[in-house]
Amino acid sequence: RTIFHYSKNTLCCDGQRLDDLADTFGTPLFVTSKKNLITRYNEFEEAFSGLPHFTCYSVKANFNLSVIKTFGELGCGCDVNSGGELYRALQAGVSPEKIIFAGVGKKAEEIAYALRSGVLMLKAESLSELAVIDRIAAESGNVALVAIRINPNVTAETHPYITTGDSKEKFGIDEGELDAVLMLLSELKHVRLAGLDMHIGSQIFDPEYYVAATIKLLAILERVKAQGFAIEYFDIGGGFPVTYDPAKQATPIAQFAEKLIPLLRPAGVKVIFEPGRFLVANASVLLTRILYRKQNHTGKQFFIVDAGMTELIRPALYQSHHEVLAVTRHKESVEADVVGPVCESSDFFARHRTIDDAAEGELLAVMSSGAYAAVMSSNYNGRLRPAEVLVDGQDVRLVRTRETYEQLIQNELL
Numbered sequence: 001r002t003i004f005h006y007s008k009n010t011l012c013c014d015g016q017r018l019d020d021l022a023d024t025f026g027t028p029l030f031v032t033s034k035k036n037l038i039t040r041y042n043e044f045e046e047a048f049s050g051l052p053h054f055t056c057y058s059v060k061a062n063f064n065l066s067v068i069k070t071f072g073e074l075g076c077g078c079d080v081n082s083g084g085e086l087y088r089a090l091q092a093g094v095s096p097e098k099i100i101f102a103g104v105g106k107k108a109e110e111i112a113y114a115l116r117s118g119v120l121m122l123k124a125e126s127l128s129e130l131a132v133i134d135r136i137a138a139e140s141g142n143v144a145l146v147a148i149r150i151n152p153n154v155t156a157e158t159h160p161y162i163t164t165g166d167s168k169e170k171f172g173i174d175e176g177e178l179d180a181v182l183m184l185l186s187e188l189k190h191v192r193l194a195g196l197d198m199h200i201g202s203q204i205f206d207p208e209y210y211v212a213a214t215i216k217l218l219a220i221l222e223r224v225k226a227q228g229f230a231i232e233y234f235d236i237g238g239g240f241p242v243t244y245d246p247a248k249q250a251t252p253i254a255q256f257a258e259k260l261i262p263l264l265r266p267a268g269v270k271v272i273f274e275p276g277r278f279l280v281a282n283a284s285v286l287l288t289r290i291l292y293r294k295q296n297h298t299g300k301q302f303f304i305v306d307a308g309m310t311e312l313i314r315p316a317l318y319q320s321h322h323e324v325l326a327v328t329r330h331k332e333s334v335e336a337d338v339v340g341p342v343c344e345s346s347d348f349f350a351r352h353r354t355i356d357d358a359a360e361g362e363l364l365a366v367m368s369s370g371a372y373a374a375v376m377s378s379n380y381n382g383r384l385r386p387a388e389v390l391v392d393g394q395d396v397r398l399v400r401t402r403e404t405y406e407q408l409i410q411n412e413l414l
């Protein structure tokens with residue numbers, strides 16, 4: 001996060017003053033550091049350099065075309081979760097053979113689109129889906145490469161809404177189904193099993209959960225190979241943690257690598273990683289202007305800002321912590337709630353937080369807003385999605401324009 005730093009008491013992104021960016025582009029505004037995206041990718045690659053692998057950026061974390069393109073240009077692949085994300089990845093210039101297609105509920109149209117586009121493989125999550133992929137591939141006389149996503153039944157400790165490897169969740173194929181899946185795969189003529197896949201959740205601090213799930217998936221690999229299937233890809237998903245709260249530092253990626261490489265190397269497969277958050281979370285801030293300040297009879301203070309849960313829903317949805325910094329530093333501080341303009345009590349960024357005593361009209365930066373922020377934004381309350389800016393040293397680029405009122409109603413018919 002050092003890419004965001006104070007210089008002469010003003011918060012900057014890679015040398016650019018955030019107050020200047022707000023003046024130029026308006027607020028709310030997402031500001032992303034291209035350098036930070038690149039640094040994080042290199043850090044990830046460095047950690048796993050001792051392992052034959054292929055990193056697929058999980059586009060769902062931040063699907064801005066310029067963000068995808070930045071990773072694509074570094075040689076990174078993409079993990080997409082819908083036809084829409086596939087479209088975005090292709091539009092950003094990522095070649096289809098570097099794209100893997102996930103999703104617990106792919107529609108036939110999406111499967112057809114993926115096959116037509118020539119993606120590397122689809123990750124199937126049920127017996128029925130395998131049959132649908134086979135039927136669609138047969139229509140064009142092709143053989144589709146598939147991985148099967150296994151639910152390893154490992155419950156990683158994270159927020160309950162973002163744990164996915166537990167067998168009570170909808171994700172993946174239960175290990176008990178494996179024989180039936182392999183039987184079906186040996187009958188289907190238009191799918192070829194090329195990989196095993198899992199994803200146990202997100203923001204997982206303890207490498208031991210990956211170790212436990214990997215050991216299970218390796219055992220499945222042996223069973224699958226024993227049945228005569230040649231497995232090239234071994235996809236252990238994403239979920240690597242980032243620091244949101246300086247008091248709760250994320251486990252360094254090197255510690256995950258240290259535990260996983262010795263386990264995975266002997267398997268002789270190409271390992272796929274699908275990091276999302278790790279690559280983007282701390283590359284962006286959400287810049288917002290203080291509209292009003294007020295106080296209630298108990299002395300409680302509120303900063304009412306021009307961004308809200310429509311731009312960053314994570315505090316409302318997962319009680320997640322985001323640092324809130326004043327763009328212009330003040331000596332005095334106050335304890336306050338930082339809240340948005342949306343008509344919901346859950347529309348807050350911070351509660352009971354010590355914040356610099358910034359005045360109405362000044363700016364706050366909601367930190368770590370690169371992952372699952374803009375992508376989860378909505379038009380609720382008739383809100384316009386914010387503009388997005390990519391900073392690369394001296395080069396400041398508007399990479400998404402602010403929505404307009406006209407765009408709000410463009411799909412409606414009177």
Ligand code: LLP
Nearest residue numbers: 058199202203238239240274275276277372
């Ligand atoms: N692969 C699969 C199959 C996934 O479902 C996900 C995330 C990832 C990779 C990337 O996970 P990451 O490396 O970003 O942790 N909206 C929530 C997070 C939802 C994660 C969904 N799946 C949040 O804001 O915390």
